[in-house]
Amino acid sequence: MTTTDDEFSGYSASRRLILKGVGLVALTGLGILPFGPMPALAAANDKWPEDAFKQKGQAEAIKSLYGKTAEPSDQVKLDAPEIAENGAVVPISVTTTLTDVTSISFLVADNPNALAASYQILPGTLPSVANRLKMAKTSNVTAIVEAGGKLYSATKEVKVTVGGCGG
Amino acid sequence: MASTIRVRATATGDTTEVQALIQHPMDSGFVKDAQGQIIPPHFIQQLTFECNGKAVFVADWGTAVSKDPYVKFSFKGGNKGDDLKISWIDNKGASDTTTAKIS
Numbered sequence: 231m232t233t234t235d236d237e238f239s240g241y242s243a244s245r246r247l248i249l250k251g252v253g254l255v256a257l258t259g260l261g262i263l264p265f266g267p268m269p270a271l272a273a274a275n276d277k278w279p280e281d282a283f284k285q286k287g288q289a290e291a292i293k294s295l296y297g298k299t300a301e302p303s304d305q306v307k308l309d310a311p312e313i314a315e316n317g318a319v320v321p322i323s324v325t326t327t328l329t330d331v332t333s334i335s336f337l338v339a340d341n342p343n344a345l346a347a348s349y350q351i352l353p354g355t356l357p358s359v360a361n362r363l364k365m366a367k368t369s370n371v372t373a374i375v376e377a378g379g380k381l382y383s384a385t386k387e388v389k390v391t392v393g394g395c396g397g
Numbered sequence: 398m399a400s401t402i403r404v405r406a407t408a409t410g411d412t413t414e415v416q417a418l419i420q421h422p423m424d425s426g427f428v429k430d431a432q433g434q435i436i437p438p439h440f441i442q443q444l445t446f447e448c449n450g451k452a453v454f455v456a457d458w459g460t461a462v463s464k465d466p467y468v469k470f471s472f473k474g475g476n477k478g479d480d481l482k483i484s485w486i487d488n489k490g491a492s493d494t495t496t497a498k499i500s
Contacts, residue, residue: 278442283459319463338461342427346461349470355453356412360469364425364461 279348288337288344292374292381295335295348300374300381303328308373308384314365317390323360324384328377331357335376340369365390402495406481413475413499415446415454417483418467425460440488441466447482448475448499475499 282295292300306326314320324334334357335348346363357375365371365388372385401420406413419441426438444456444466453472475481477499484494 278457283457323469341461342425343459343461345459347459348457350455350457352453352455352472354474355470355472358471360467361456362463362467364423364463366427 282348283343283345285345286343288339288372291337291343291345292335295345296333296374296376296381298381300372300383302384303375303382304384306373306375306382306384308371308386310371310386310388313389313391315391317365317367317392319362320365320371320388320390321360321362322371322373322388323358324373324375325358326375326377326382328357328375328382330378331375333374333376334359335374336361336363337372337374338363338365338369339372341366400495401493402483402485404481404483404495404497406475406497406499408475408477408499411473412471413448413473413481414469414471415481416467416469417444417446418465419444419485419493420465421485421487423460423462423464423466427460438488441485442488444468444483444485446470447484448472449479450482 279295282291285291285294305328306324308324310322311320322336331351333348333350336346337344338346347361349359351357368389370385370387372383375382402417404415404417406415421441422439423441424436424439426435428436430436438460440460440462441458444458445452446454454470456468479499480496481499482494482496484492486492
């Protein structure tokens with residue numbers, strides 16, 4: 231019995247040492263990381279449209295983000311599944327044949343906050359984005375494309391069998 | 398420390414396709430834990446892609462982006478071997494940065 235105890239304590243002591251080492255590495259890693267990219271990112275983060283993301287309704291969110299309303303356009307192609315089995319992960323993508331695109335946004339009308347994601351399309355970047363969104367329940371999904379200062383939209387209903395916003 | 402960002406950038410002709418996968422809980426603030434306590438919101442707010450020091454794509458995200466977010470886009474002007482810098486910052490001020498080579 232004593233030998234097993236010794237062996238056990240020896241094992242756990244070395245294990246503790248290893249854990250300590252890992253902890254130190256993790257801590258130093260964490261310590262360095264937040265400071266390096268901070269200044270540049272802090273400036274960029276000022277532009278995060280907090281108000282738009284706080285809006286509950288879709289129309290309010292679009293108004294808050296762009297200050298104007300969108301018109302439906304068949305030049306905006308929204309690709310989303312008819313039925314999403316899992317509302318926590320719904321693959322949605324948008325492409326457009328419009329030129330001079332500066333921004334693409336995704337909204338889920340019946341989510342607690344309609345605005346899901348907004349992408350700045352900078353010069354040289356193609357107006358095509360794919361991502362994965364959460365949906366609380368069956369809802370219309372809208373893609374907004376800002377091109378040449380105007381807003382264009384495409385909408386599609388996605389049926390959700392299991393919601394992704396609550397337990 | 399392993400990066401939270403996994404990225405693949407492939408150049409075909411003058412177009413570079415970028416796919417990024419980030420490890421992040423993306424808690425929405427609407428979900429309760431096993432004790433019935435609300436899990437506070439914890440999500441990435443901004444994700445930036447820079448090629449050779451020039452921003453090419455910026456994502457502003459809300460809580461409705463799925464856990465471990467994925468995003469795909471393409472841009473022109475990237476060449477094989479160029480640096481693509483990806484960084485994110487979340488609503489708690491945490492951030493991560495990684496640099497990938499375009500292949």
